[in-house]
Amino acid sequence: MTAATGKVWLVGAGPGDPGLLTVRGLRALERADVIVADRLGARAVLDGLAAEGVILTAEVVDVGKLPGHHAVPQDNINALLAQLAGEGRSVVRLKGGDPYIFGRGLEELAFCQAAGVEVEVVAGITSAISVPAVAGIPLTHRGVATAFTVATGHDQIREIGGGADHTVVLLMGVGTLAHSALTLARGERGLDCPVAVVEDGFGAGQRVTVGTLATIAAQAAERGVRSPAVVVVGDVVRLSPYAPAELATLDLSSFDPLAAPGGRTPRKAPSL
Known part of the structure; x- marks a missing residue:
């Protein structure tokens, strides 16, 4: 040439x-x-x-x-x-x-x-950061999450460690959502870990579905969730204005930035 x-x-x-x-x-x-x-x-x-x-x-x-x-x-x-x-x-x-x-x-x-x-x-x-922001979800927040991992729904995600304080963002993950949810739930996150699926971020069809690793696949199927969508897994989902009352349970007033690392996770707010 x-x-x-x-x-x-x-x-x-x-x-x-x-x-x-x-x-x-x-x-x-x-x-x-x-x-x-x-x-x-x-x-x-x-x-x-x-x-x-x-x-x-x-x-x-x-x-x-x-x-x-x-x-x-x-x-x-x-x-x-x-x-x-x-x-x-x-x-x-x-x-x-x-x-x-x-x-x-x-x-x-x-x-x-x-x-x-x-x-x-x-x-x-990248949509990995900007689309969660549309849903009011910061990928990190003092006292809630200090790290995040971006992966695709096609990847093997079994090696992603951490608990609900380590945010996971899945791109291209709608087709494998059920498998990804079960895989992530087997670790420290557990079935009760919050999940948000943000469809068509910044588009005319923008929509947010919030659930847990135990429920999100069924919710997505019932609502007909489609690509493009970004999936966010972790306690930061509780901060979203789209989170239902039973998941919006973080009490950030308990956070002490000078506390030892073991005391940095906020308490869950008491049930009313």
């Missing part, structure tokens, strides 16, 4: 709200000749920008993936990026969330660099 004269930007589109696209990402879109766009997050951002009167002149190539169906295989996407840049074009690979969080961004970067194509990575706001 001849030396490329174009360039590829790997841009994180965020969770789908154009207001959460970074300024650097917007500038890359404005300069682009071609936008190679994912389905989740990316297309919603492009549609949102158009609705706000932002005019983008780039050609848009849709390479979106549906659950269980990849219309354009990843190898083809890699080759397309290198080909377009090799033609001297400015290419934005617009990816939902952040390119480096379950986005295969490094694979695309490595392929393009091996083909002599210059690549710049523009970080995005």
Whole structure:
């Protein structure tokens, strides 16, 4: 292949709200000749920008993936990026969330660099953090949770340790929700550990379902929960305004930031 004269930007589109696209990402879109766009997050951002009167002149190539169906295989996407840049074009690979969080961004970067194509990575706001925030769920909170783990519902999650004070965020986890809930319940979390499923975060169909590891799979089936959705497991779910009264039981007034580590978990509020 001849030396490329174009360039590829790997841009994180965020969770789908154009207001959460970074300024650097917007500038890359404005300069682009071609936008190679994912389905989740990316297309919603492009549609949102158009609705706000932002005019983008780039050609848009849709390479979106549906659950269980990849219309354009990843190898083809890699080759397309290198080909377009090799033609001297400015290419934005617009990816939902952040390119480096379950986005295969490094694979695309490595392929393009091996083909002599210059690549710049523009970080995005991952749905793993932003979508729980929509539901009023902080992934960490003093005295409640001091760490969190992000995984996919396709991963083996048996090795995720900790109790309800270690928040677990599952992406792409609707199809395996029942299995994931049972797996996490076998550890210190137990069946009573709170769970929230946030569907279509920042979208028109945004909806929050709150239950426990014992109940969430049945609740999700009854409500017809669908992807895209983010699953949050841990005591931080109790802080959500969507948590029912029987789960919103944390008494944060008992938290002492100077207490020894063993005394950092707040008491549950007394039942009324």
